[in-house]
Amino acid sequence: MNAALLLDAGLCLLILTAAVLAMTGRDLFGAIAFFIVYGILIALAWVRLEAVDVALAEAAIGAGLTGVLLIGAWSLLRRAGVSEAHELSHWGLRLVAGLASAATTVVLAAAVLALPPGREGLAPLVTERLADHGVSNPVTGVLLDFRAYDTLMESIVLLVALVAVWALTPASAWGGVPGMRQHARPDGVLAMFGRLLPPIGLVMAVYLVWAGSSQPGGAFQAGTVLAAVWLLVVMAGIYDEPPISSGLLRTALVAGPAVFLAIGIAGLGAGALLAYPDEYAYGLILLIEFTLTFSIGATLALLVAGRARRAA
């Protein structure tokens, strides 16, 4: 057994341990903490698989934002006085659940092991076509060019999720400000990070989109960094969340998908929906990426903030 395989086996073991602890931890907060650790370990697995774009997305969204959402929900549930009692179901149900889950794993593993060796996949096809369009990161090429339809729908799904979250706002708070007012000690660590990190985060986000056309990175990773910057600023109490009735805010939310859709429809002139004319492809993809990054950042930040709770 060589060293690389041993390293990967160790990583898999760590991932499984973190997942077991996240699933069975007695304390809910502990389970959430282990879930975040688990997400970071999964991101490492993606690095090992040389899928750095996915690793960035998993670390930022899967571990980071999902973790913030879960911790936020945990604290709101606590405030609402909800019991955290770790009630285990009846042993019979646990046994059946265990058997069913084990059977699922065995069937999946058998299917994986039965796959014929040797794989080529779609990579050669992507590499061959990528040269025409000026974007050299194959993942960005697939996301914004070859399968742009998926990405357009995805940006709309994000927006719809936000609309659904907002729809739970009671009439009395409609148009108000989401989340609780945050206070941080003005000379504390949080306030300091709230001032120190945002400029670095903004530069990093711009770099991630720009680099995304030729290296790992892209609109979703950069948008998450933007959202994280905004969350930090709000948590440090430097700025408050905007009221959800703000026209400017709503424009920011819709701009990305709208520009994407408009360019997509204009593509009808070039032959098909979402087809970019070859000579403009690079510019158009960059335009979509930048506006999309901005809108994704705003949407993610507001998804985490939740429904409106206070008057504007």
Next chain:
Amino acid sequence: MMATIDSALLFALTGCVLIGLGLYGFIVHAHLLRRILAFNVIGSGIFLLFGALGYLGAGQGTDPVPQALIITGIVVALSLTAFAIALVIKLAEEEKTAVLDAAKTAEDLHE
């Protein structure tokens, strides 16, 4: 030190175990936040299985098409998680519980 096809197989099998683990957690836990956690473990298990099977070998990395689909999947999973959490918070604030009581719901339906 590059990963090999054997490593990719190991990650794919880990994905299979994660799907099973998540499924178990989803069934046995009544607390809705724990179910959301389990849902996310199932999701990342599926992504890992899918991505690892698209690994082409050292230096070539993972097939870009599965990578793009997985990034899309991660974002959609977050959207669903955010909505599910908003529903749980609403339930907690109105009913003071984070558990769906099947018996109670059935009774309400009969009334």
